[in-house]
Amino acid sequence: MSDQVNGLQHNQEWPELQLPDLLHSSETLRQVHATIEKEWDFLQRSACQTAAGRAMWKHVIHDPLAALLAGENYLRNLHEKMMKDRLNNAHETSGVILAVRTLWFDSRLEDFLNSPNGREAQVVLLGAGMDTRAYRLNCLKDSDVFEVDFAEVLEVKTTILQAAKESTFDSQHSMSKAKSLTRVAADIRENDWMEKLQIAGFLPQKSTVWILEGILYYLAQSNAMQLLRILASNCVLTHTVILADFMNKSSTTLSNSVFQFYSDWPDQLLPSIGFTQVKLAQIGDPDAHFGLLNDPLNLFNKLRSLPRSLQTNPDDGAPCCRLYLVEASGSPDQNSAHNKESVIQS
Template sequence: MDARAYRLGCLKECAVFELDFADLLDMKSDILHEAMSSGNHQKLTMMAKSLTRVPADIRDVDWMTKLQSCGYVPERNTVWVLEGILYYLHHVHAMQVLETIAACRTSACTVLLADFMNRNAASLSQTMYHFYHDSPDLLLPSIGFSQAMLSQIGDPQAHFGLLSHPQNLFEKLRRLPRSVETNPEDGTPCRRLYLVEASASPDDHTTL
């Protein structure tokens, strides 16, 4: 469960909105309340300026309307975090979400942080994973983002303290071009998880 609003000091001037299923938000609220009231836990302090939980299903077409009804203002600069969600959605729903976020660029600066599986990674479970893209850094500009930077786990900007070792799975994948689908060393599929940062602004929209 995400707890960025309680962990990141950089959010002190930010209004944070969490959108999820109602029952999950209720469960998370109960867990946090228990942690904050129990003497056996370190006291949690809200780091963000505010936190609003929005019960909604991101697969529904009205999720943005529900978000706005809870106080979200599209005209304000926004960072969208889609972590561990897109590949669970069917293609039509994932694209609807991405296009809805991209449309916000007409009124404010928009930054998207998301992770994408490639086709080989999604094939690990065809019942669990549905949406994938082998080139999200090309997909996002095609729907309105002006810039998209792609990283793989282990890259300098996405290292996360990993041990550097030639046998590390992430190191092996980084050494292979993204166009390579099968590892020539052992014949296994190259299953990649891409971390993507994309941005757009009203100025980009006016020049399209």
């Protein structure tokens, strides 16, 4: 994916904001985004904020639908922040964490689907929000894709995509590249979401990639752990991969934080519940960089030089707010080998 990530040089001006004509010309879209502003809570609105991040970093992320899904308010807000960062010569530009996170998830998903275990694997996006991977990633051509989220979020998303399809907007962007795409209305905090997923066609014994992007830390500790244990239990049935981002404790204890679940050591947590292989990266690591974090004084680069056990920076006392990008997997074969090794060691 290296051809995609030749980011703008730090001293360049950020491009002028260009809104899709459809945001203004479509009465349907105007009404939908007005409803989002009036009725959605912070968790639901985070889907639009993430879409705005993908839209504003379009020089590295090809997502033509993102701006329509984000809406004008979120696009303008992020663009203003980015302009201020550029004018102030900030060491990192607003939204860069969303760009790096998106590219990391894309690259890890693509790598797995191109591997022997990943061919024709199911892909499930939990808390899918305004995610458009099914529309922009060719690697999903042999995969059945399931998007799980609140009913109202999926209804709004479907309405926006349908409006794009029926307009003069380039119709090829509104066509799914996946083998199939199924939206499942469910709340992953409840006990029935897996049942609803299976009713929709999900096969528990088929190799699966679970994508949990920007969702775990919004959940209560008990809900997040229950969700992770359910996914880990699938490792005894089939080859199971989760791609997830975890915040550490410092990130969730800021005064204005809406986040709840955290893990300082997800690479220890996940093996303890049944995953046998775990790879962890921090924003700015070689596989979580994508040419977007070249300033050595960048916040993420400074954090990487400090031990992960530190909750505050010894230089300035600031909280060490970290985001971990984690790929974990397990399978019946791996679990069997892991159990045998545990018996031998004991």
